[in-house]
Amino acid sequence: LGGDSVTRHQNVYFSPKSVDSWLQNAISSLTKIIQDYHVDGIDIDYDHSSASQEIFSECIGQLVRRLKKSGTISFASIAPYENDQVKSHYLALWAKYGDIIDYVNFQFYAYDKLSVSQFVDYFNEQVSNYEGGQILASFMNKGGGLGPDEGFFDACNELMKQGNLGGVFVWCADESVKNGFKYEKKSQASVGIVLIRNKF
16 A cells, blocks of 8 residues: 555655545555455555654554454555654554554665665664564565675574564565565575565
8 A cells, every 4th residue: 555656757645635534435445455356464655645643643553453343454564664754654653553563564675785784783673663563574676775695584594593583575576476486485484474565
């Protein structure tokens, strides 16, 4: 739900007219999509917002709560990254509704190139930010952060030793299909939980 952009030159903004109207539309449209495609969860990935932290957290939190209560979804995840506005909005959401969010798909690939130790340090920072959450390590098939051939699995091994790794999150299936989901299979074999996001 959300994303960075509609086109290369047009960003997606979270900008509801009101909490009630946004919720009504989101619940209606998402329920139809979820039922049509037999989806079992949603991932919240707004990278830009013109709404306040309070409106963002109330809209998203109530959406997840209502979809779970109706049995429409069984899990929900959020996908923040290191940006002051993004961070403040997702931390406000977590403070009020963290108990109903199942996974934190932190976008570690949004950083510039990372070393294994930097990745582990940034990951543990998010464990602290989203206390009690199931934090997923993430990589992108095409660069950014710490790639699967650049030490990503070494970092995962270290995080597993610490007992902090909640799973792996991959961007994106469109690219992964080209190599037969090689790294997803490796992640699943070693970690267990793998979420793969696709472009639409």
